[in-house]
Amino acid sequence: MQYITDISELEDIYGTPAPASLRKVAGYLTPEYRRWIMASRFCVVSTVGPDGTDGSPRGDDGPVVQALDDHTLAMPDWRGNNRMDTLRNIVLDDRISLMFMVAGSTNVVRVNGRARITADADMCARFEVKGKHPRSVVVIKITEVYFQCARAIMRAQIWDGEDQSAGLPTAGDILAAMTDHQEGGAFYDDAWQARAAETMW
Numbered sequence: 619m620q621y622i623t624d625i626s627e628l629e630d631i632y633g634t635p636a637p638a639s640l641r642k643v644a645g646y647l648t649p650e651y652r653r654w655i656m657a658s659r660f661c662v663v664s665t666v667g668p669d670g671t672d673g674s675p676r677g678d679d680g681p682v683v684q685a686l687d688d689h690t691l692a693m694p695d696w697r698g699n700n701r702m703d704t705l706r707n708i709v710l711d712d713r714i715s716l717m718f719m720v721a722g723s724t725n726v727v728r729v730n731g732r733a734r735i736t737a738d739a740d741m742c743a744r745f746e747v748k749g750k751h752p753r754s755v756v757v758i759k760i761t762e763v764y765f766q767c768a769r770a771i772m773r774a775q776i777w778d779g780e781d782q783s784a785g786l787p788t789a790g791d792i793l794a795a796m797t798d799h800q801e802g803g804a805f806y807d808d809a810w811q812a813r814a815a816e817t818m819w
Contacts, residue, residue, distance in 0.1 A: 658718035667707035694752035724768035
């Protein structure tokens with residue numbers, strides 16, 4: 619198998635981008651992009667560090683980020699597994715990308731930028747939920763924002779309401795296999811929903 623190793627080879631295969639795919643790019647939150655992002659409860663955050671890349675899902679029961687101004691987003695770091703893959707990467711390399719989704723929409727909005735982490739008490743307090751605050755907040759300076767081609771969502775039909783998870787390994791199954799059944803299994807799965815509800819924030 620031969621691999622493509624030169625940009626000119628790619629350009630020969632794909633040609634030039636359509637004008638609209640370039641004109642849709644903004645360097646800040648236009649009113650339309652702000653409205654779209656503020657409707658998103660879920661995004662995928664991509665970072666890069668010395669050990670490679672990382673993609674992390676982020677979700678909330680309201681907007682997944684706040685717009686501090688037309689050039690800046692703030693994203694709370696709510697409870698997770700404490701691996702801190704995303705946060706470690708940002709400390710070492712501030713490049714970041716966010717892919718925002720809204721259930722039912724075939725559009726995806728992308729933000730590329732530079733990120734920093736703060737544990738400032740006032741900033742963390744902006745995200746208070748039920749008296750709890752995130753331990754830190756990721757502040758993103760936007761370099762570009764644009765909507766993604768809808769074809770991937772349309773092909774996958776991910777919003778059609780069909781549950782396609784039947785028969786898939788559960789988190790408990792995966793953990794049991796990875797630990798020679800020392801952890802995980804049905805007990806892990808059975809306890810997870812209650813544990814998550816108690817530690818959501």
